[in-house]
Structure formats: C-alpha cells, structure tokens
Amino acid sequence: xxxxxxxxxxxxxAHEVLAxxxxxxxxxxxxRMQVLDKRAPLPVLTYPEPCSCGKRFIDGVFAHLYVIMxxxxxxxxxxxxxxxxxxxxxxxxAMDRPxxxxxxxxxxxxxxxxxxxxxxxxxxxxxxxxVVQTSPGIPGLASHEPGAVPxxxxxxxxxxxxxxxxxxxxxxxxxxxxxxxxxxxFPRAGYPKIRSVAARVGKPLAPxxxxxxxxxxxxxxxxxxxxxxxxxxxDAWYAAAFWSAVNIGVNRRYFAVDDVKICAxxxxxxxxxxxxxxxxxxxxxxxxxxxxYQGDFQNxxxxxxxxxxxxxxxxxxxxxxxxxxxxxxxxxxSRVGGSVFVP
Ligand SMILES: [Zn+2]
Ligand SMILES: [Zn+2]
Numbered sequence: 226x227x228x229x230x231x232x233x234x235x236x237x238x239a240h241e242v243l244a245x246x247x248x249x250x251x252x253x254x255x256x257r258m259q260v261l262d263k264r265a266p267l268p269v270l271t272y273p274e275p276c277s278c279g280k281r282f283i284d285g286v287f288a289h290l291y292v293i294m295x296x297x298x299x300x301x302x303x304x305x306x307x308x309x310x311x312x313x314x315x316x317x318x319a320m321d322r323p324x325x326x327x328x329x330x331x332x333x334x335x336x337x338x339x340x341x342x343x344x345x346x347x348x349x350x351x352x353x354x355x356v357v358q359t360s361p362g363i364p365g366l367a368s369h370e371p372g373a374v375p376x377x378x379x380x381x382x383x384x385x386x387x388x389x390x391x392x393x394x395x396x397x398x399x400x401x402x403x404x405x406x407x408x409x410x411f412p413r414a415g416y417p418k419i420r421s422v423a424a425r426v427g428k429p430l431a432p433x434x435x436x437x438x439x440x441x442x443x444x445x446x447x448x449x450x451x452x453x454x455x456x457x458x459x460d461a462w463y464a465a466a467f468w469s470a471v472n473i474g475v476n477r478r479y480f481a482v483d484d485v486k487i488c489a490x491x492x493x494x495x496x497x498x499x500x501x502x503x504x505x506x507x508x509x510x511x512x513x514x515x516x517x518y519q520g521d522f523q524n525x526x527x528x529x530x531x532x533x534x535x536x537x538x539x540x541x542x543x544x545x546x547x548x549x550x551x552x553x554x555x556x557x558x559s560r561v562g563g564s565v566f567v568p
Pocket of ligand 2: 252253254255256257276277278279280
C-alpha cells in the first residue's frame with residue numbers, strides 16, 4: 226500500500242521487513258565506530274560522513290544532528306548531545322549493541338527542534354526519515370473518560386511512519402504506526418502483555434478475542450497469529466484504529482485470511498479523531514475473521530456477537546486507579562460475559 230502520510234513505500238509486508246533485518250544495522254568492514262559522551266556537549270562541531278556502504282554509527286548521526294541544531298540556534302553551547310532528542314529506529318526491537326544506521330532508518334523525536342531545522346535535517350542527514358516535534362504528554366487519548374482531549378506531536382519534515390517488531394511464539398509481528406500520533410511503547414523484557422494474551426487465548430483456543438483498546442493492534446494481532454478464529458480490535462482514537470487495520474494487512478501471512486478490506490481513509494478519520502459509537506474501519510475475508518472498529522469500548526458490546534464468551538483484553542491507559550479498573554471490568558463482565566483482563 227502507499228504510505229498514508231507521505232505516499233511513498235514506507236509500509237512493507239512483514240516478511241520483507243524481517244528478511245532485510247539480519248544485515249540492516251550491521252557495519253561493513255570499513256564502517257567506523259566512535260562512541261561519544263551523550264551527557265556532554267559535542268567537543269568540536271564536526272561529524273563523520275557516512276561510510277561508502279551508506280551506513281553510519283548512530284553517535285555519528287547524532288553528532289550531525291547536533292551540529293545542525295547548534296547552527297540553527299535550537300541548541301545552546303551548554304546542551305549535551307542527548308538534548309538532540311530520542312532516536313526511534315525502523316524497525317525497532319531490543320538490540321544488544323548500538324546500530325549502524327542505513328538511509329532513512331531513523332525518526333527523530335525532539336522537544337527542541339524547530340521547523341526550519343527539521344527541513345534542513347531531512348534534506349541533509351540521509352539516515353533520517355522524519356522529524357517530529359514533541360509536546361508535553363503522550364499522543365492519543367490518555368483517559369478512557371468521555372470528553373478526554375487527545376494530544377498529538379507535530380510532524381515537521383519527512384515521514385514518521387515506522388514499525389516495531391513484536392515476537393509471538395516462533396513468529397514476529399511487524400507493527401507500524403505514525404509516531405506523532407501514537408505513543409511510544411518501549412517493550413518490557415519478555416513481552417509480558419503478549420505472554421498474558423497467549424495464556425488467556427490458548428488451550429482450548431478462545432472462539433473470540435476482543436482487543437478493546439487496541440492501540441496499533443499488537444494484542445489483537447498476537448491473538449490472531451495464535452489461531453483465534455475471530456478477533457475484534459477497537460480504539461476510540463483514529464490513528465490507533467487505522468494502524469490496527471494497516472497492520473492486519475502487513476502481517477496477513479500469519480493469518481488464514483484471503484483479503485483485508487480497509488473501509489476508511491486516514492485523512493477523513495483525522496477530521497473526526499475520537500468516536501463514541503463504533504464504526505467499522507476494516508474487516509477480513511477467509512477462514513479467520515478480523516474486524517477493526519473505531520469507537521468507545523464501552524459501546525463495543527453492540528458489535529460483539531451474543532453468547533460467544535469472548536476473551537477481552539482491556540488495555541486502558543489510566544489503569545493506575547484500581548477502583549476505576551475494577552468497576553470497568555465488572556461492567557464489561559456483566560454486559561459481554563466471557564473473561565476480561567487487563568494485560
Ligand atoms: Zn511515509
Ligand atoms: Zn560501512
């Protein structure tokens with residue numbers, strides 16, 4: 226599919242992303258690795274050029290970003306290298322050593338970068354795919370309460386669509402997202418949420434799994450890849466629902482589906498970014514049925530088949546308040562049945 230943000234070929238099928246992975250962040254014999262002190266300002270305003278193989282050690286890329294941001298006045302002489310921002314590589318996964326970055330493999334999230342600088346970075350730093358200016362708070366809806374105001378960061382230059390890799394048993398899901406409108410979720414060691422889904426939908430296989438607050442779709446996709454015959458994904462936030470739909474197509478080789486139909490347009494969804502009453506965003510045809518809705522999960526009962534005893538994951542953001550969470554779980558249990566858990 227064409228990338229819904231830039232129209233390019235940012236979104237690739239999972240097997241292509243995984244096939245390129247073994248060498249993607251590895252140096253060639255000529256690549257040089259100079260480790261810099263991230264907590265100190267760059268001692269001299271210079272940076273190494275990329276190697277003839279096209280890759281450059283991540284610290285060298287950061288030195289390049291630092292020099293541009295100093296020249297443009299986004300950073301002062303006292304700012305340490307780390308003040309450049311957060312590097313999100315594509316695809317993201319737990320690495321055991323810092324990467325050598327190929328062309329267009331990095332989305333920069335920065336609270337200091339300004340628009341003119343971002344355009345310069347996108348034009349002059351080949352490893353950068355997109356530059357996002359962060360604002361306080363996480364993008365999307367931070368609360369399940371009706372009326373919660375969503376936030377976004379701002380894409381200033383390039384494209385901020387990238388993927389994270391999520392292992393599920395022997396398989397690896399490729400989960401794309403647009404980084405300015407979907408929060409960064411650094412996976413915890415051992416992927417406990419995936420493990421809890423696997424434990425809940427496994428033997429005997431649940432007939433239906435509901436990923437009620439799906440984000441970009443990770444848990445629903447995991448359940449589908451484990452063979453659950455019917456999976457419903459839902460999120461009130463347009464970007465989460467849309468990327469859940471895209472990610473079904475990206476990972477379709479793991480599912481028994483013939484066809485993925487996305488029945489919504491990203492730009493149109495952005496105009497109504499939060500929906501209360503669920504609207505269908507995508508569905509599959511084939512032996513396995515995957516459906517995606519955009520809506521408030523508390524209204525999702527209207528689209529769940531009756532008496533199916535689904536397993537539901539309720540991955541709400543504001544799960545610190547135990548009283549609220551217990552009430553939501555009890556309410557879901559009484560209206561939908563089956564079993565429900567907070568992953
Ligand atoms: Zn793109
Ligand atoms: Zn090299």
